Amino acid sequence: MWIGVDDTDSVRGGCTTYLARLILERLTTEGYDIIGYPRLVRLNPNIPWKTRGNGAIALQVGRGRGTPFPIATFPGRTLSAFPFLQADLEYSEYQNAHALVNELVSTHAFFDDKKTNPGVVLLGTPPDGRWYQQTVQSVVSLDRIHRELITSGALFTPYKNGRGLIGATAAIAWMPHDSTYELISYRQRSRWGTPRLVDAESVKAMDQAVPSTFDNYDYKHDTPRIAPHSPCPILFGIRGENPQDVITAQGLVQSEDAESWVVFHSNQGTDDHIVKKAVKDIGIFESVMIAGRVAKTPRTIHGGHVVFAVEDSSGLIACAAYEPTKEFRNVIRELRCGDEVVVYGGLRDEPRTVNLEKIQIVRLVEVREKEENPVCPQCGKHMKSRGRGQGYQCIVCGCVSDAARFRMIERTINTGWYEVPVCVRRHLSKPLKRMAQQVVVTGTG
Numbered sequence: 001m002w003i004g005v006d007d008t009d010s011v012r013g014g015c016t017t018y019l020a021r022l023i024l025e026r027l028t029t030e031g032y033d034i035i036g037y038p039r040l041v042r043l044n045p046n047i048p049w050k051t052r053g054n055g056a057i058a059l060q061v062g063r064g065r066g067t068p069f070p071i072a073t074f075p076g077r078t079l080s081a082f083p084f085l086q087a088d089l090e091y092s093e094y095q096n097a098h099a100l101v102n103e104l105v106s107t108h109a110f111f112d113d114k115k116t117n118p119g120v121v122l123l124g125t126p127p128d129g130r131w132y133q134q135t136v137q138s139v140v141s142l143d144r145i146h147r148e149l150i151t152s153g154a155l156f157t158p159y160k161n162g163r164g165l166i167g168a169t170a171a172i173a174w175m176p177h178d179s180t181y182e183l184i185s186y187r188q189r190s191r192w193g194t195p196r197l198v199d200a201e202s203v204k205a206m207d208q209a210v211p212s213t214f215d216n217y218d219y220k221h222d223t224p225r226i227a228p229h230s231p232c233p234i235l236f237g238i239r240g241e242n243p244q245d246v247i248t249a250q251g252l253v254q255s256e257d258a259e260s261w262v263v264f265h266s267n268q269g270t271d272d273h274i275v276k277k278a279v280k281d282i283g284i285f286e287s288v289m290i291a292g293r294v295a296k297t298p299r300t301i302h303g304g305h306v307v308f309a310v311e312d313s314s315g316l317i318a319c320a321a322y323e324p325t326k327e328f329r330n331v332i333r334e335l336r337c338g339d340e341v342v343v344y345g346g347l348r349d350e351p352r353t354v355n356l357e358k359i360q361i362v363r364l365v366e367v368r369e370k371e372e373n374p375v376c377p378q379c380g381k382h383m384k385s386r387g388r389g390q391g392y393q394c395i396v397c398g399c400v401s402d403a404a405r406f407r408m409i410e411r412t413i414n415t416g417w418y419e420v421p422v423c424v425r426r427h428l429s430k431p432l433k434r435m436a437q438q439v440v441v442t443g444t445g
Contacts, residue, residue, distance in 0.1 A: 001089050003101060004121040006043075006056035006167030010110035013193070015232040017184050020057040021262050022104050025074050027097060032089075033064035034081040037071055037243065040182060040264035041171040042427045043135050045273060046285040046346040049115055049163070055427070056167035057264075058174070061097065063087040070247070072262040088124065098122050098155045109159065119164025122155040127173045135170035136273050136428070139285055145169050178270040180214075180434075183246035185235040185261040193231040199254035200224045206238075206252040213240035213249050214269065214433050218422040220327060225422050226253070239268055241434075271430040274344055280314035287346040287428075288354065290317070291362075294339040298332050306332045307353070310343055319343050319354045325420040332356070334413045338365035344429075357429045358419040367409040374401040 003023065008016045020038050028034060038059040045054060064082025072079040089097070101120050109118045127148060134140050145166050149156050158165050187196070200217075203224035207216040216238065218225050226236040235258050240246040243263050250261060273287040282288055295316050296309035304323035309316050321332040335341070340363040345354040373382045376394035383392035383401060391402040417432050425431065 001062060001094055001097065002058060002060050002121075002123045002126060002172045003097065004056060004058040004119075004123075004168030004170075004172040005101065005105065005164070006119055006171065007116060007164030008105060008109035008118045009232065010113035010116050011230065012110065012113065013231045013233075014108065014110045014116075015234055016055060016057050017262070017264065018186060018233040019104060019108055020059065020264075021072065021074075021184075021186060021260060022108065023101055024059065024072055024079060024262065026100055026104060027061055028079055030096070030100065032061045032093070032097065034071065034079070035060040035062055035064050035085045036081055036083065037181070037263055037265040039171055039174060040184075040266040040268070041132070041136075041167075041174050042266070042268055042273075043167050043170060044137065044139070044285060044287070045426050045428060046287060046348075047139070048285075054167075056164075056171035058168070058171035060085065062089055070263075071243075072260065074260045094122055094124075094155060098157070102157050105157075105159065111160065117161045117163040118159040119162050119166070119168045120157040120159075121149060121165060121168040121172060123149075123152060123169075123172055126175070127152060127169060129173055129175040132170045132173040132175065133272075135166055135173075136267070137275050137286065138283065140166050140170075142166060174267060176265070176267065178267075178272070180239055180241060180266050180269045181243045181246050181263055182237050182239045182266050182268060183243075183250050183261055183263045184237045185250055185255075185258040186233050187235045188257060188259045189233075191256060192233055196227050196235060197256040198224060198227045198236055202252060202254040206249050209252060210240065210245050210249040212242060212245045213238055214431050215239055215422050215425060216249075220421055221423055223423065239266070268427045269430050269434055270428065271344070273346075273426075273428045278314040279310075279312050279317045282317065282347055282354075284347060284349050287344075287357075289342060289344050290354070291342045292340075294335045294337050294341060297337055298335050300329075300333070304329070308332065308335060310341060310354075317354060318352065319345065319356055320348075321356050321420075324424045325356070326424075328356075328418065328420045331359070331413055331418045334411065335361075336365060336367055336411075339363065346426075356420070357426060358417065358432070360417050361413065361415045364411050364413070364415060367411065368406040369409050372405045374403045374405065376401075 063086045065086035066083040068080035071081045110116045277288040292310040292312035295311040298308035306321045306329045321329045342360040345356040379396045
């Protein structure tokens, strides 16, 4: 049996992963076995009605087999999961689990937030993977998911408008082709809403000691990035390539005493939200990869945002590096018309702009600057321009020439990959550290 939950948190607090922590504790106390790691699945980051991180959770329960392995610690005990499913549950056990999960959602979800619309889904087998793909890359209607759940015989509960059913179903439908792990450490309840105590130097040391982890520290801005700033129950989260390393890493972080921790299997840092598109085919709320040429020279507008345009054979679209991307904007400012690039980012509807997450500079054009007009070979005087593209003419003797004197301008950026700083990186965006690419430089200025 698979259980999926989504849309329980709020900007004022709460956390769907903390609800997963409560579900894990409650179900195992009731005698259910956990199969594999629980899931933290991020959905389309461009959806305007998302609550906060737009992350859904899912877990598989049943009768397990194989050698158990630790996935969580709660006060007084360590929780282990089984690697394989030996037997599924009776229908009465499905119903009991459904009731237990609904009890926890009813108690802990932030129902007074107008954007919070929880959904609980229980399925015997995962639905087709296309439900996940569509939910992370585009917009899925609630009516479609509702019909799918009825057809598949799911047990499900919508709260308020029930939009959380979409993410809950997608989290169950996720079939990883690339994945990461995140250990999330939770605060003592008495400290919720108070400033977090996480030692920055220990985060930096952990980042360097466990290189398979990522996005722990923003060295450019000298700040740790594992702790949120919201009043949610999370103390910190450590992301990495394998589960054992994130467990090791959390032991290196000096912080206030944690209440518990859980290791999640996740689609974070995978670029699963990105779709390769021609300009003419880009749709609203999509995150895209566009290969093309710089068509309009970057310029800085009010607010410090840097905008330019990219074109391919199908059309032209504006791209932007917004002010929060800091030094990444310096790279964008150095682009010139004709440079070949691949841009990654989410489409902003108004103004219609690709909000950049990273860029690959494939080829840089030569940039020349005119030093002086040509000199007349007969009179020795500088010729005058005859108009754009029409060459030069001596105003004394009428001699003409096209040969102005130019000098090459040295480009201050290189071909290669550039990404936004850790401090503004989206959950789903694949960091260059994971892309096995040679990065010559990561920013200028």
